[in-house]
Amino acid sequence: MGMTIAEKIIAAAAGVESVRPGDIHTVNLDRMMSNDGTTHLTVDMYNNQLNHPHIADPKKLVFIVDHNVPSDNPKTAASQKKMRDFARENGIDFWEGKGVCHQIMMENYVCSGELIFGADSHTCSYGAIGAFGTGVGCTDFLYGMVTGTSWVLVPETVKFNLIGKLPDGVYARDLILEIIGTVGANGCNYQVMEFTGEGAKTLSISDRIALCNMAVEAGAKTGIFEPDEKAIAYLEEHGRKPKAVYHSDPDAVYAREYTFDLSKIRPVVAKPDFVDNLCPAEEVRGIKIDEAFLGSCNNGRIEDLRVGASILKGHKVADNVRFLVVPASLEIYKQALKEGLIDIFMDAGAIVMNPNCSVCWGSCQGVIGENEVLISTGTRNFKGRAGHPSSKVYLGSAATVTASAIAGKIALAEDIQ
Ligand SMILES: CC(C)[C@H](C(=O)O)[C@@H](O)C(=O)O
Numbered sequence: 001m002g003m004t005i006a007e008k009i010i011a012a013a014a015g016v017e018s019v020r021p022g023d024i025h026t027v028n029l030d031r032m033m034s035n036d037g038t039t040h041l042t043v044d045m046y047n048n049q050l051n052h053p054h055i056a057d058p059k060k061l062v063f064i065v066d067h068n069v070p071s072d073n074p075k076t077a078a079s080q081k082k083m084r085d086f087a088r089e090n091g092i093d094f095w096e097g098k099g100v101c102h103q104i105m106m107e108n109y110v111c112s113g114e115l116i117f118g119a120d121s122h123t124c125s126y127g128a129i130g131a132f133g134t135g136v137g138c139t140d141f142l143y144g145m146v147t148g149t150s151w152v153l154v155p156e157t158v159k160f161n162l163i164g165k166l167p168d169g170v171y172a173r174d175l176i177l178e179i180i181g182t183v184g185a186n187g188c189n190y191q192v193m194e195f196t197g198e199g200a201k202t203l204s205i206s207d208r209i210a211l212c213n214m215a216v217e218a219g220a221k222t223g224i225f226e227p228d229e230k231a232i233a234y235l236e237e238h239g240r241k242p243k244a245v246y247h248s249d250p251d252a253v254y255a256r257e258y259t260f261d262l263s264k265i266r267p268v269v270a271k272p273d274f275v276d277n278l279c280p281a282e283e284v285r286g287i288k289i290d291e292a293f294l295g296s297c298n299n300g301r302i303e304d305l306r307v308g309a310s311i312l313k314g315h316k317v318a319d320n321v322r323f324l325v326v327p328a329s330l331e332i333y334k335q336a337l338k339e340g341l342i343d344i345f346m347d348a349g350a351i352v353m354n355p356n357c358s359v360c361w362g363s364c365q366g367v368i369g370e371n372e373v374l375i376s377t378g379t380r381n382f383k384g385r386a387g388h389p390s391s392k393v394y395l396g397s398a399a400t401v402t403a404s405a406i407a408g409k410i411a412l413a414e415d416i417q
Pocket residue numbers: 037038067119120121122135379
């Protein structure tokens with residue numbers, strides 16, 4: 001029986017010839033990432049609960065402070081100090097203030113064919129270049145840290161056959177929101193979302209990250225693309241090579257198949273308080289906003305900043321709207337500076353912040369108050385996600401967010417003349 005790309009990665013990590021959904025395997029992990037959301041809890045367990053604390057291979061670990069950076073109160077400062085000290089004492093790669101963890105991982109570590117666990121649900125982003133990345137809690141993270149291994153219950157795979165090409169002014173962000181709106185927030189629970197077909201090839205690596213990153217918002221274990229020449233070129237640009245290049249077999253078995261025609265996708269918005277509460281962007285046009293956010297591991301890459309800057313150029317951010325622009329990494333920030341994008345944002349009155357999770361996380365910067373409305377390129381719009389429980393978060397593309405920042409109300413790029 002043929003295998004999917006996800007099954008092949010798991011089989012290799014388990015050291016077996018083949019796997020099928022429902023099998024449970026012990027797997028060797030290629031890498032593990034943990035951020036300041038939970039690392040202090042893992043460190044506490046490591047220090048206080050283990051009889052024989054040790055780390056299987058510190059070189060496989062990456063710790064990244066990105067959620068609340070620079071720290072915003074004494075409690076996070078203490079958690080981050082714990083994480084920083086632990087990383088130094090144990091020879092663990094440590095990043096702070098350099099970007100959102102998944103962007104740092106994509107730029108510096110992830111290789112096609114690898115199996116990577118991260119103590120963060122959006123670790124599924126790494127499928128953009130054909131790696132199997134998935135999120136785990138800190139108990140599983142601790143086990144992986146100590147043994148270098150973990151377990152995987154082989155998930156079923158759902159095939160997303162992409163055809164056609166996205167029209168101008170429509171983005172991968174619209175596509176993944178459309179997909180989640182179609183399958184539902186639980187539509188792919190514990191399954192792999194494999195994005196394939198001619199349409200998949202037209203998408204850039206940044207687009208592919210945007211798709212895989214939000215697989216977890218449909219409940220998926222991960223999202224994945226087969227690595228092609230764009231993936232290999234991305235790795236080369238970042239000084240790396242694939243670990244292995246796997247493709248799904250023609251006779252691989254899928255739980256379900258969907259076809260999405262990219263040319264039919266239009267700008268969409270996810271309304272509060274669920275990611276699958278989708279509507280055409282026109283339907284919410286005119287809703288007054290208090291804040292707009294362009295950033296996050298989903299949509300804070302240079303491609304997204306270019307889209308935002310091209311719409312903003314020659315315009316001003318509306319009075320009484322805070323427009324937060326937060327490059328997803330320092331590399332992106334520096335590139336945006338070089339291209340003059342930061343000047344455009346600043347001249348228009350945007351607040352450009354240091355690379356971090358910002359208001360996508362909603363506990364550090366840009367937190368919104370009672371009944372306030374945010375339009376965001378972040379990953380989630382759950383109740384209270386960005387601040388006060390009565391506040392509302394709408395999710396849209398970089399273009400829709402920027403147009404809204406200019407208009408002071410939800411708007412489409414075509415509304416800005
Ligand atoms: C803090 C972290 C554990 C969390 C996650 O797992 O995704 C966060 O990144 C988020 O996006 O909600």
